[in-house]
Amino acid sequence: MIIPDSGPVRAFLEERHVTSAGEIASFAAREVKPRPEPRDDGAARVEAKKLLQLLGAAGCFEPIRSQDWRACCLAREALGGASPLADAVFALQGLGTLPILLSGNAAMRDRWVDAAIQGRAMAAFAMTEPEAGSDVASIRTTARRDGDRYVLDGAKTLISNAGIADFYTVFASTDPDAKGKGISCFVVPGDSPGLRFTGAQVLSAPHPLGEIAFEDCRVPAANRLGEEGKGMSLGLQTLDRLRATVGAAACGMAARALSESSTHARARKQFGKPIAEFQLIQEKLARMATELTAARLLVYRAAWAADRGADRVTLEAAMAKAYATEAAQRIVDDAVQILGGAGALASHPVDRLYRSVRALRIYEGTTEIQHLVIAGRLLEEADA
């Protein structure tokens, strides 16, 4: 079992989703799960490119184009359980491409959308900077208008696909005095003069992460997505839609961990019987299954709300991301405990999940930031 059956979340799905859940789950089991984990950062970069082509050729990224968020969640659930790296490749195609779909002009869409969706162009999303993480409004990279071009200068850190992306969706300030209201968004091709990959940042779970710098990097004004000064709102809109899918990836990792550990608990004998017969193990399995179901309900509720065309799904998405990623961390940790020493070996799939799931509580807005969003909304409603 890579993903649990659609039963608990069936109420949020349409017939096409049930069909696509089966298709993506069997594709992930057949084509993605058997691929070995890359040994190091260099191998992860090569593997990420191969996964991009594999997923693109199989049509996995189509739900990004159609902005079918429940289908995106189903894809990330299946991929997250089969290979966290494949899931990351999916995530970045979404993050890098959605701003173009939401605000790109015809030229930008023609140049990048088909290529990204078909797995011919790798996307990246460059928002975070050394001094601007959760506080996005304090971005220092600048984009100065010079005739029919913008000149970008600055540095970005913790960027997935840095150094291997074909294009970067970049957030830079066109009016530093205006803080968040002065940020604009640009598509910067990976081979632009003045854009440099300045180094890899190595994670314990191989994932192509790194730093980039812009030094007098000139891009056509037509590469700006949306109006000048509206970049932060475009970035937040993008994250709003994609946060539920991070929760879905967490559910996929948790489901795989639950499956691996319950299989082990039935087979492993200690004190003369399978450890699954010990109530302390059963309590863990029960909590894992319950939290996973609760997480999936929150995730598909948020995706369903987005698919219904809700203008903003900030609250639903924040609850889904915060709960699902925190629950997945606990579930994967319990799975390692049930597996005992075997679960702590680097070669075990659950150890890979343990190393991979941690970042989900941080990227696309930390749990603390999601909690601020949720509490803010609650208090606003109480005031009203």
Ligand SMILES: Cc1cc2nc3c(=O)[nH]c(=O)nc-3n(C[C@H](O)[C@H](O)[C@H](O)COP(=O)(O)OP(=O)(O)OC[C@H]3O[C@@H](n4cnc5c(N)ncnc54)[C@H](O)[C@@H]3O)c2cc1C
């Ligand atoms: C694997 C991985 C991949 C990533 N990929 C990308 C990418 O492709 N593109 C990109 O732009 N970024 C990416 N990031 C960066 C990620 O989005 C940031 O790490 C994240 O937004 C947090 O920023 P920070 O690391 O600067 O932490 P900080 O913002 O410095 O936060 C540090 C701690 O302080 C807490 N904190 C901050 N503000 C508050 C507050 N007001 N109240 C309470 N607590 C607060 C945070 O929750 C956190 O616990 C990635 C990160 C990781 C780990």
